[in-house]
Amino acid sequence: MNRATFDLYRESGINEKLIQLSVLTEERIKSRFDEIDEIAEYNQLKVLKAFRKNRISESHLGTSTGYGYNDFGRDGLEAVYADVFHTESALVRSQITCGTHALTIALAGNLRPGDELFSPVGLPYDTLQGIIGIREERGSLAEYGITYAQADLKENGDFDYDAIRAGINEKTRLVTIQRSKGYATRPTLSVERIGELIKFVKSIKPDVICMVDNCYGEFIEKTEPSDVGADLIVGSLIKNPGGGLAPSGGYICGKTEYVENAAFRLTAPGLGSEVGASLGVNSSFYQGLFMAPVIAASALKAAIFAANLYESQGFKVVPDSVEKRYDIIQAVTLEKPEYLIAFCKGIQNASPIDSFATPEPWDMPGYDSKVIMAAGTFVSGASIELSADGPLKEPYNVYFQGGLTYQSAKFGIVNSLNELCKAGFVLK
Numbered sequence: 001m002n003r004a005t006f007d008l009y010r011e012s013g014i015n016e017k018l019i020q021l022s023v024l025t026e027e028r029i030k031s032r033f034d035e036i037d038e039i040a041e042y043n044q045l046k047v048l049k050a051f052r053k054n055r056i057s058e059s060h061l062g063t064s065t066g067y068g069y070n071d072f073g074r075d076g077l078e079a080v081y082a083d084v085f086h087t088e089s090a091l092v093r094s095q096i097t098c099g100t101h102a103l104t105i106a107l108a109g110n111l112r113p114g115d116e117l118f119s120p121v122g123l124p125y126d127t128l129q130g131i132i133g134i135r136e137e138r139g140s141l142a143e144y145g146i147t148y149a150q151a152d153l154k155e156n157g158d159f160d161y162d163a164i165r166a167g168i169n170e171k172t173r174l175v176t177i178q179r180s181k182g183y184a185t186r187p188t189l190s191v192e193r194i195g196e197l198i199k200f201v202k203s204i205k206p207d208v209i210c211m212v213d214n215c216y217g218e219f220i221e222k223t224e225p226s227d228v229g230a231d232l233i234v235g236s237l238i239k240n241p242g243g244g245l246a247p248s249g250g251y252i253c254g255k256t257e258y259v260e261n262a263a264f265r266l267t268a269p270g271l272g273s274e275v276g277a278s279l280g281v282n283s284s285f286y287q288g289l290f291m292a293p294v295i296a297a298s299a300l301k302a303a304i305f306a307a308n309l310y311e312s313q314g315f316k317v318v319p320d321s322v323e324k325r326y327d328i329i330q331a332v333t334l335e336k337p338e339y340l341i342a343f344c345k346g347i348q349n350a351s352p353i354d355s356f357a358t359p360e361p362w363d364m365p366g367y368d369s370k371v372i373m374a375a376g377t378f379v380s381g382a383s384i385e386l387s388a389d390g391p392l393k394e395p396y397n398v399y400f401q402g403g404l405t406y407q408s409a410k411f412g413i414v415n416s417l418n419e420l421c422k423a424g425f426v427l428k
């Protein structure tokens, strides 16, 4: 770190010992950044190739209103997504309000009463539990007579092939596989492992639909689940593929029949993807996707930096400082409520937006303890931007992710540890 940057850190109130620690931490991980940059380069060219193949022009960046029939820009974007993810079709819409909504229409569009949904990787993400009806919710799949079964992962994180074989039956229509661990403690699945799992599932029941919840995993590896047999991949545009520029939205890519089924659910049977005005988002969707490989790489570097910095101070971090990564989420066990609050304060204070705000723990609906969140983001709640949250209960885990630039995310992480120091933590 050069003198001028060091001075800016110091002027921002970071203690000198911590600045030095951050320099040493970065030196230790620099070699891993080369590998991340190499993957980013590959993915960047993959995205660029799709833009060029589809002859995206300035006129694609325009918009439509009303029904949105023949929205040339929207249709071009979906062709680009399909090419990036090597799928037959794609549905990429601002009318998909979030990742949960994208997953909902993918499931509800492809399941019928009497069908069974199966998860071979244990309990799905929190919000999915409501969709499925594992947690009682109005309008859940359960209310429509769609049943659910799951096989848990083994203690060591391996697939339980016997339980999966036993769990798939004549009713099983769709298998849902969550790539990222989300806010659970199990390992995130690599694309390779997802491929092995899909192969096994298809060997038992070839016509079952394999859907992957791809949230937080896009562009972290050179391949995506759709390269290893997934029939559908689903995600949010305010995470990796929106590149920080998409103001909202979700995507579903996969086999044409299944993507259309989801589109019929998003709009109406018979209308599907033919309608849906783009209302001005085309340009940011295109540009966000174009930026996404590098943005995801920045977030990944930030997560590795944080793991190394906090681990060096004796905190438990998941993933740890050296293990291979398949998503951008980092968990740190902070052990004390005042440290969790300080961490979030440090992230918020280092954000470009609302840096002056102080996050407070609050009673969030659906949680059994108070939750604290930090998100000083351009797009409200966008978790591809530097953001952190954690429930105020033992062991006081904070989950954080994102960072549109590595440099700003790194500063945020250093600032979080600086806040811990102010709250009584003593650097080792």
Ligand SMILES: *Cc1c(COP(=O)(O)O)cnc(C)c1O
Residues within 6 Å of the ligand: 098, 099, 100, 101, 125, 127, 178, 180, 181, 182, 213, 215, 216, 236
């Ligand atoms: C973020 C996420 C979702 C969807 O969440 P939204 O907040 O609705 O966008 C689903 N599954 C996983 C694993 C996620 O990380």
